[in-house]
Amino acid sequence: MLHLLGLEWKKIRYYRTFQVLVVLFIIALPGIMMIPKTFSSLPDEIISKDMFYMFPNGWKFFGYVGNWLAFFFLGFLAVISATTEYANKTLRQNIITGLSRRQFFSAKLSFIIAISLAATLYYTFVCLLFGFTHTETIYMSKVFQEADLIPRFFLMCLGYTSFGLLVGLLIRRTGIALFLYLSYVMIIELILRYPIHMRFFTNRSIHFYPMNAIEDLVPIDIPPFNQLADEFMDENNFSFFLTPTEAVITSSFYIGLFLLGSYLLLEKRDL
Amino acid sequence: MPVLKIENLTKRYGSLVAVNGLSLEVERGNIYGILGPNGSGKTTTLGMILGITHEDSGSYTWFEGQYGTNARRQIGALLETPNFYPYLTAEQNLEIVAHIKKVKEPKMQELLGLVNLAHRSQSLFRTYSFGMKQRLAIAAAMIGDPDVLIFDEPTNGLDPQGIAEVRETLQTIAARGKTIIMASHILDEVEKVCSHVAIIKNGNLLTTGPVGAIITNDISIEIAAENNEQLLDMLHKHLKINNVERGPQTFIIHIDEEVSTAAVNQLAFQNGFTLTHLAQRQKSLESEFLEITKDVN
Numbered sequence: 023m024l025h026l027l028g029l030e031w032k033k034i035r036y037y038r039t040f041q042v043l044v045v046l047f048i049i050a051l052p053g054i055m056m057i058p059k060t061f062s063s064l065p066d067e068i069i070s071k072d073m074f075y076m077f078p079n080g081w082k083f084f085g086y087v088g089n090w091l092a093f094f095f096l097g098f099l100a101v102i103s104a105t106t107e108y109a110n111k112t113l114r115q116n117i118i119t120g121l122s123r124r125q126f127f128s129a130k131l132s133f134i135i136a137i138s139l140a141a142t143l144y145y146t147f148v149c150l151l152f153g154f155t156h157t158e159t160i161y162m163s164k165v166f167q168e169a170d171l172i173p174r175f176f177l178m179c180l181g182y183t184s185f186g187l188l189v190g191l192l193i194r195r196t197g198i199a200l201f202l203y204l205s206y207v208m209i210i211e212l213i214l215r216y217p218i219h220m221r222f223f224t225n226r227s228i229h230f231y232p233m234n235a236i237e238d239l240v241p242i243d244i245p246p247f248n249q250l251a252d253e254f255m256d257e258n259n260f261s262f263f264l265t266p267t268e269a270v271i272t273s274s275f276y277i278g279l280f281l282l283g284s285y286l287l288l289e290k291r292d293l
Numbered sequence: 294m295p296v297l298k299i300e301n302l303t304k305r306y307g308s309l310v311a312v313n314g315l316s317l318e319v320e321r322g323n324i325y326g327i328l329g330p331n332g333s334g335k336t337t338t339l340g341m342i343l344g345i346t347h348e349d350s351g352s353y354t355w356f357e358g359q360y361g362t363n364a365r366r367q368i369g370a371l372l373e374t375p376n377f378y379p380y381l382t383a384e385q386n387l388e389i390v391a392h393i394k395k396v397k398e399p400k401m402q403e404l405l406g407l408v409n410l411a412h413r414s415q416s417l418f419r420t421y422s423f424g425m426k427q428r429l430a431i432a433a434a435m436i437g438d439p440d441v442l443i444f445d446e447p448t449n450g451l452d453p454q455g456i457a458e459v460r461e462t463l464q465t466i467a468a469r470g471k472t473i474i475m476a477s478h479i480l481d482e483v484e485k486v487c488s489h490v491a492i493i494k495n496g497n498l499l500t501t502g503p504v505g506a507i508i509t510n511d512i513s514i515e516i517a518a519e520n521n522e523q524l525l526d527m528l529h530k531h532l533k534i535n536n537v538e539r540g541p542q543t544f545i546i547h548i549d550e551e552v553s554t555a556a557v558n559q560l561a562f563q564n565g566f567t568l569t570h571l572a573q574r575q576k577s578l579e580s581e582f583l584e585i586t587k588d589v590n
Contacts, residue, residue, distance in 0.1 A: 025392075025395075028392065029389065029392050029393065032385070032388060032389050032392055033378060033381075033389060036380060036381055036385070037378075037380055038380065106378075110376060110377070110378060110379060111374065111376040112376050112377070112378060114345050114372075114376060115376035115377070116393060117343070117344055117345050117365070118343045118344070118345060118365065118370050118372055119365065119366075119370075119390050119393045119394060119433075120363070120365040120366035120368075120393050120394050121393055122344075122362075122363045123344075290347075292340075292345065292346045292347055293345040293346070
């Protein structure tokens with residue numbers, strides 16, 4: 023596995039798109055979270071700007087921003103790492119040179135695990151850094167009160183990247199694959215719900231859709247931001263967000279499915 | 294010991310049978326040419342034995358199975374186009390090949406020198422001309438000093454200088470005692486480089502054997518007179534002609550070896566024909582190839 027990860031590293035380290043996406047992710051996570059610092063006034067419920075960074079809420083705010091960034095940057099990376107291999111015919115060449123199809127899949131899997139892990143470590147680092155510098159009185163029990171978000175953040179990254187990998191391998195063309203990846207998460211999944219259940223949101227079945235579950239691994243369910251979710255719960259008698267356990271189980275199921283699909287595509291197709 | 298054994302390999306694309314029950318054996322040290330017109334199934338065959346195309350039926354075995362199902366790390370191959378990462382340098386691309394093949398010390402500079410690319414080893418692959426890309430692919434195929442090399446149309450799309458360079462490189466490799474499997478539609482190439490040949494058309498194996506055995510013993514005589522048709526009629530009466538190739542001014546007759554050009558000249562003279570042209574030709578693989586492939590349709 024490490025041998026294959028080393029191969030992926032050799033392939034991608036000088037790839038400009040990869041470098042740009044990584045740098046953007048590194049800048050954007052703390053960068054976007056700095057925006058509230060520039061606000062001159064805040065809603066009444068938010069007592070201090072520091073509440074965005076304080077333990078334990080910082081985990082949720084950074085997690086929510088990280089959720090969007092992982093969806094864009096990590097997902098893109100996964101899509102591109104698959105489609106460039108088709109565009110340059112290097113998948114074909116890798117197999118001719120001596121990789122088995124299973125090894126090629128393992129290399130891609132180790133790559134998405136590695137970037138998910140790196141993003142999670144960075145998220146942890148940034149949360150701790152901001153937390154310690156913005157919390158007046160630090161209790162260790164508060165510091166890690168929401169730290170179960172860390173493994174969920176990792177699972178979320180793996181969710182987006184495994185889906186990106188599947189879409190990249192399926193579509194093979196970078197532009198169309200990126201478009202499909204974006205539009206599935208943001209539009210198509212929503213639209214799919216309608217013909218099936220005649221509802222976009224107000225049916226409990228929304229809990230069973232893959233991207234909804236992966237998004238809900240790291241939700242922003244803290245007041246005052248979850249007001250809408252609370253109203254939704256009162257109206258429809260079920261929660262807008264999946265519980266963490268539900269989200270973990272549903273996401274893991276779909277991640278398994280995405281990876282199985284990717285593996286089968288590589289194994290069965292003529293290259 | 295057979296390096297490669299193919300048994301009844303078949304590949305269909307819908308109703309088209311690209312390769313039809315192909316069987317052949319390549320022995321160690323052979324320079325094995327797979328010869329056939331474009332679209333005859335050469336690349337499909339190589340694709341199957343290199344694991345990128347799934348066979349519909351039949352099987353192949355590399356090295357009598359001693360390296361298991363994935364023997365490709367012991368083989369260097371160039372299939373169709375040279376495929377590399379365009380944003381990496383030649384050397385970085387070769388490092389990836391060495392990484393996949395698990396070759397510890399790949400002798401990169403020596404190989405780049407062999408294909409005449411040492412001075413451009415630090416250039417990005419996308420800045421290469423087609424000929425340079427092709428030569429880099431040959432260098433990549435030789436990483437780890439594999440015993441078996443596979444080249445698919447190695448001189449395709451190259452300019453005359455590039456063709457000469459690639460052929461020279463191939464002969465250098467062959468001289469080292471490697472087994473080479475080469476697909477080509479250029480007969481001259483196969484005739485010059487190969488020891489064995491398999492001729493395929495429309496996915497069917499037409500003939501196979503040592504190049505010397507495929508080139509039969511009969512001779513060709515190129516001949517012309519004022520009236521070619523009458524001359525030909527006369528020759529048919531007196532000689533056992535195996536085949537005739539008609540050209541615009543001359544025609545070529547294929548006859549058994551015993552008949553010399555002098556005898557043909559005498560025969561024509563005795564029958565009142567003045568020959569305007571008479572030359573003996575070494576029968577080439579080309580005419581053999583055309584002869585073999587024209588019957589199958």
